[in-house]
Amino acid sequence: MRNELDLIQILKGIDPARLDYLGWTNVGMALKHEGYTAYDWDQWSARDSARYKSGECYRKWETFNEDAGAIVTGGTIVQYAKEQGFEFKSNKQDYELDWDSEISAESLVIIDENWLEDRELNEPKDEQWNPTHEIITYLQTLFESTEHVGYVTSTYENDDGRFLPTKGNYDRTAGQLIEALSKANGDIGAVLGDYNPKAGAWIRFNPLDGVDVKNQNVTDFKYALVESDTVALERQNAIIRELELPVAALVYSGGKSVHAIVRIEADDAQEYRKRVNYLYDVCKNNGLVIDTQNRNPSRLSRLPGIRRNDRKQFLMDVNIGKSSWDEWQEWIEGVNDDLPDPEPLTDVFDNLPELAPPLIEGVLRQGHKMLMAGPSKAGKSFALIGLSIAIAEGGKWFGWNCTQGRVLYVNLELDRASALHRFKDVYQALGIPPNNVGNIDIWNLRGKVVPMDKLAPKLIRRAQKKDYIAVIIDPIYKVITGDENSADQMAHFTNQFDKVASELGSSVIYCHHHSKGSQGGKKSMDRASGSGVFARDPDALIDLVELELTDKLLDHERDRNTARIYAEELEKRKPDYFEEVVSEDDKLSKAQMRTYLNNVLSKKDVSQIDVRVQQLEKEMSNLSAWRVEGTLREYPKFPPVNLWFNYPTHLVDEVGVLADLDPEGMNQQTWKKNFSKKKTAEERKSERKEAIETAYNTLDLGDEITIDELAEYMGVTEKTVRNRIKEHGGFWIDEGIVGKK
CATH class of the missing domain: 1.10.10 (Arc Repressor Mutant, subunit A)
Structure with missing residues (x-):
């Protein structure tokens, strides 16, 4: 089975000529260990034409054994690639996200390498080749007749035995050269000067001022050179054509590369640099690693119609691909942006697509986003644990029905033991049997948290095959990147939730805190801390604000719950008596129920019941009340929901005693100027x-x-x-x- 990373793609970033013999054999052993073939190794090795020997890879392949894989694995290839500057980018066509990959904005990937077929160069036979005609065609294609052309036929040999070009000539125009070549009867040397057949000849593809050959002497930034020495010739030819580069002239160099003279059509040097950088990024991301020295606008390229080491520098094609830079760039971005085309409403008006099914009925649809905001003492984590249980068991949350399914709870704040205990505590407090506890996965990340733009791909990778219908992230302050008061930075941050939702098809629910100060006088959308992006980005905003409890109401609630306990205990111990004597009104009266207990139960039984009542009163000492308000994109606004928070669970106020209470701070003058002392x-x-x-x-x-x-x-x-x-x-x-x- 192949490694989840496509090592063939990664090999494109490794130049075999830069590896020694051990490195070359390590690549072969790693490929065999990871389940690749000798053909894969051979194809990559052929890029080192100086050392490549046909059949050697296949012979060597048979000597490798699996024991080598204990030391040499796919990681060896990854390391070699990193050492040579290979950049690991997200490319859904080529390989899945790496553990540490970031989701990039636009990768400019056009070619699916798995379907790309190499393309032969078709070198012309001697009897068909017309060198003079090729040079004239090249000049007519690239230059105006009045533009000066720089070319080089003279060379010198360096200490390594390599022939290098001199500055060459630059004093004649394209028109003058074409006229002289037309009259030379095939004697190219008589016009351009004799060249060394071991070295070949060169030409500068941008016009010059006739004074010198430096960048500042370029008069029009028309073209750039695309050349790669590390990709097989046939693959270079295929990629250049598949990318539809706006090529004015395509020349075989007589060596390891094809030279594509690409239309840049820049107005000045600054625009030229930007466009060349863009061009090279597209080429690199599609498997064509460019020699970065070629960025120079006065760069030399190989002149067609010339022999070099018994091989022809020949003109392969002219005017191929898109006709201009603008047309090509628009096409590249149009193919690459992954955005749908606009559609006329008339096409779908009578056959509308189905809406996503609900996750939380009347509040949130599956695949959408929800933010729950509240102050630190609202029990937000317990509420989200309760939501996880409601989804897993197909129950209710805050009174709303939930669709049953699998849920991932991303715990960023609690240690593992505390998080697991909380889930069990909430299950028991709710009185829900854990029949479907297997629907809940918990990802404990305390102490291992990274910013959300780095966490998102890791989350997606782990969750892709789990069929979660909800991902709950608690709390988000742990993964915020940048300033939470910056709308621009928070828009980038919340976009990560969109990526998670779209990649997994699951709802994303996240938790955030209120800003400091009283919240009672604010609207629900304005309570979350930081930029307003937080409140406006999600499809559903659920906001908790505390209610001001009076002593009278708390006493009434204690009496009501005590009466409930008395009624439960009496019914358990004396069911016949309970059914015959106790009325519905009696069940709500603490005093009346206490009288019944004293009349029909022993002092021992009553004492046992009092222990339970005392425990209840202890629990209620921390009782708080909350109002849930919301802003929804997909559903009508719901009426406020009032809750009791009795650690560790939230219970809906079914009786309605909280309906008339005001949120804390409602009666304060929120507009009053803050005269607090300035910071020193x-x-x-x-x-x-x-x-x-x-x-x-x-x-x-x-x-x-x-x-x-x-x-x-x-x-x-x-x-x-x-x-x-x-x-x-x-x-x-x-x-x-x-x-x-």
């Missing part, structure tokens, strides 16, 4: 120190921490981070890496 300079300095320490400790996962990572986490500039580190005095900076002294 020392206090502000202390906060800045604490902020840099918090950011560093959060990002400290055993790897190096960079200035950029700290700036991104804190939502400030790199300069601000440097100033704060200097002010703190407890950290060092070395070439962008930050560490503690």
Whole structure:
């Protein structure tokens, strides 16, 4: 079975010529261990044309045994790729997300390498080849007749025995060269100068000013060179054509590469650099590793119509692919953006798609997002545990019916033992038998938390085959990236929930805290801490605000619950008497039920019941009341739901005694100016120190921490981070890496 990472894709980032013999054999052993074939090894090895010998890979393959896999595995290939600068990116066509992959915005991947067929170069036979015609065609295709052309036929030999080009000529125009070549009767040397057949000849593909051959002498930034020495020739030819690069001329170099002269059509040097960077990114992400030295606009390319080491530098094609840069870029992004095309409403008006089924009836649909917000003492984690149980068992949550299914609870705050105990405590307090406890998975991440943009791909990978209908993340402050008051940064943060929901097809439910201060006078959408993005992003917002309990109401609730216990105990001990004598009104009266107990039960029985009542009163000493309000995108607004929170469960107020209570702070003058004392300079300095320490400790996962990572986490500039580190005095900076002294 193959490794989940496609090693063939990763091999594209490894140049076999840069490995020694041991490294080459290690790649072969790793491929065999991971279930690949000798053909795969041979195809990759052929990229090192200087050392490649046909059939050698197949002979060597038979000598490898499985014992080698204990040391040499697919990880060996991954390491070689990393050492040569290979970047691991998400590509759903090629391989699944790695454990530590990040979900990138746009990978610009067009080609499915699994279906790409190599394309022969079709070198012309001697009797068919017309070198002069090829040079003239090249010049006519790339240049205006009045533009100066730089070309090189003279060379010198370096200490390694390589022939290198001189500055060459640049004083004639394309028109002058074409006219002279047309009259030369095939004597190219008479026009361009004789060249060394061991070295070949070169030409500069952008026009010059006739003064020199440097970048500043380029008069029009028309073209860029796409060339790769590390990919097989036939594969280069296939990729260039499959990408529909706007190629003006395609030339075989006579060596290991095809030279594509690509239309860039930039207005100036700055735009040229941007477009070439974009072009090279597209090529690299589609398997064509480019020599980065080719970015130079005055770069030399191979001149067609020339021989080099008994091989032809020949013109393969002209004017292929898209006709212009703009057309090509629009096509690339149109193919790559994964966005649907607009659709006319008339096509679907009478045949609308079905809505996603509900997860929480009347509140949230499956595959949608929900935020639950509340203050620290609202028991939010217990509420979400209760929701997990309601989904797993197909029960009710806050009075709403839940669809039964599998749920993943991502625990970011509690240690493992505490989290597991809480689930059992809530099950028992609710009195629900754990018939479907297997529907609940808990992912305990306390002490292992990473920012959400790095957590999302890890979560998706682990959950892809689990068929969860809900993923609950508690709490999100542990994984927030950046400043929670920044709308832009929080939009990026909440987008990660969209990715999880869309990749898994499950609802994503997450928990956040209220801002500081009284919340009673605020609307539910304005209570969550930080940017308003938090409240506006989810499809459902469930907000808990505390109600102000009066002593009278608490006494009434204690009496009502005591009466309930008395009634339960009396019915259990004297069922006939209970049925014949006790009325419905009596069941609600503490005093009347106590009289019944004293009349028909022994003092021992009454004492046992009193123990249970005392336990109830102890539990109710921490009783609190809450109102659930919400803002929904898919359903009509629901009337407020009133709850009792009696640790560890929330129970709906079925009687209605909480309906007339006001939230805490409702009667305060929330508009009143805050005259609290301003912070001193020392206090502000202390906060800045604490902020840099918090950011560093959060990002400290055993790897190096960079200035950029700290700036991104804190939502400030790199300069601000440097100033704060200097002010703190407890950290060092070395070439962008930050560490503690």
